[in-house]
Amino acid sequence: MSEPPKNLSRKIGPHKNIYTPAIRMVFYMRVIPVIDVLRGEVVQAIRGERRKYQPLKTVLAPSSDPTDIAVAFQETFGFGELYIADLDAIQGTVSNIEVIKKISGLTDFKLIIDAGVNNSQDAKRILEAGAEKVIVATETLNSIKQLEDCVRDIGKNKIVGSLDYKEGQILTKSQEIKKLTVVQAAEMFEEKGASEIIFLELSRVGTLQGLETKILKQIIQKVNIPVLTGGGINSLREIIDLRNLGISGVLVATALHKGKIRPKDLQNLK
Secondary structure: OOOOOOOOOEOOOOOOEEEOOOOEEEOOOEEEEEEEEEOOEEEEOOOOOHHHOEEOOOOOOOOOOHHHHHHHHHHHHOOOEEEEEEHHHHOOOOOOHHHHHHHHHHOOOEEEEEOOOOOHHHHHHHHHOOEEEEEEEOOOOOOHHHHHHHHHHHOHHHEEEEEEEEOOEEOOOOHHHHOOOHHHHHHHHHHHOOOEEEEEEHHHOOOOOOOOOHHHHHHHOOOOOOEEEEOOOOOHHHHHHHHHHOOOEEEEOHHHHOOOOOHHHHHOOO
8 A cells, every 4th residue: 555645634544435326435534633713822612602612721732822733733643634713703703814824834734724704705815824725614604605606716626615513403694504404505515516515513512422423424425525524523433433434534623632532543543
């Protein structure tokens, strides 16, 4: 087996996907660390209850400074991708774009940025700050047309659809999306041109409770673009199980910060 390309997220096995109408066999898994930035520092996200978020305490760095933690992720684990959630921008207050620029300048990460984007102008601004891909999420979409505009103006390879789910409902401002089931929303992202989909279970974020896989199974049976997921992932075993289910990548934070998943665990993945 040849060595996987450098500067990519951790892979399990050779980098190849095989899709059939009913079964998706994934022979690699992207493990992508997450940084949630609020008021300029990294916070511990729990259950999507943002008003309760506190500065992060992690075994990886001495502070909650975003740059320190990003560098620690790269130096300690050798990750190639980093997901940054700009919680201030998502909530429509201020932007942490200078944090994004600084991390882009100091690391070699391919950055995936969620900054509440719902228009092409903001998407372009995030890309210019150093992002490799921009999240367009149900939470901040006001209409499906906004997604279509972003894909048209930015290009599908730069757009990742995020299906934000909490307590049995899709989080969205869009009346069109509210009428969709979770699976229909996933199909909508594929139809409108997103390069991949993230199913994010916000009520499990930060809990280490593990993911409920029933909805994930339904999604991967209906779409042909890569499906990533996050929210409560707690162990290497769960990552392997998700890979075997057909998931292409996972977003992980708490399990890394608490030492539940260690560098040697990922280095030994086969």
